[in-house]
Amino acid sequence: MSSESDLPPKMRPSAQVAPPKPRPRPQDPVEQEFWKRCQDGNLYFQRCSGCGCFRHLPRYMCAKCGAPEFSWERSSGKGTLFSWTVTHQALHPAFAAEIPFVAAVVELEEGVRMATRLIGCDHERLALDLPVEVEFELIGEDFRLPVFRLRES
Numbered sequence: 001m002s003s004e005s006d007l008p009p010k011m012r013p014s015a016q017v018a019p020p021k022p023r024p025r026p027q028d029p030v031e032q033e034f035w036k037r038c039q040d041g042n043l044y045f046q047r048c049s050g051c052g053c054f055r056h057l058p059r060y061m062c063a064k065c066g067a068p069e070f071s072w073e074r075s076s077g078k079g080t081l082f083s084w085t086v087t088h089q090a091l092h093p094a095f096a097a098e099i100p101f102v103a104a105v106v107e108l109e110e111g112v113r114m115a116t117r118l119i120g121c122d123h124e125r126l127a128l129d130l131p132v133e134v135e136f137e138l139i140g141e142d143f144r145l146p147v148f149r150l151r152e153s
């Protein structure tokens with residue numbers, strides 16, 4: 001009777017199952033707070049208490065006025081397509097079943113830009129400034145990752 005260890009590593013049944021998609025692994029408390037807040041199904045961005053501007057990626061000081069004070073504000077989750085590329089290679093095996101997929105940068109109504117994936121769209125119809133809206137993809141059993149989808153304007 002053969003066991004899995006009789007097979008070369010890439011031929012083993014355990015190697016044929018796609019691993020779960022990787023989760024963000026934030027090292028920093030303010031970055032951890034961003035991902036934690038995503039888990040309620042909304043996006044939140046830091047807003048400077050000094051000048052009122054929103055910022056992303058999470059950081060400790062406003063790049064415009066230097067103020068360290070901020071609050072977390074709920075985003076509308078709506079924005080526009082700022083840039084994108086259609087990816088035809090899965091650089092991680094968890095994405096192999098989804099190629100080609102769209103890696104995108106979206107600009108939210110609050111003025112911040114965010115790297116993400118655009119899902120459920122016809123790649124041939126993409127154009128700059130198309131309206132998009134956030135959606136949360138479940139990674140594993142309990143992690144919500146923000147992705148975007150085209151919306152009616």
Ligand SMILES: [Zn+2]
Pocket residue numbers: 048049050051052053062063064065066067
């Ligand atoms: Zn500021």
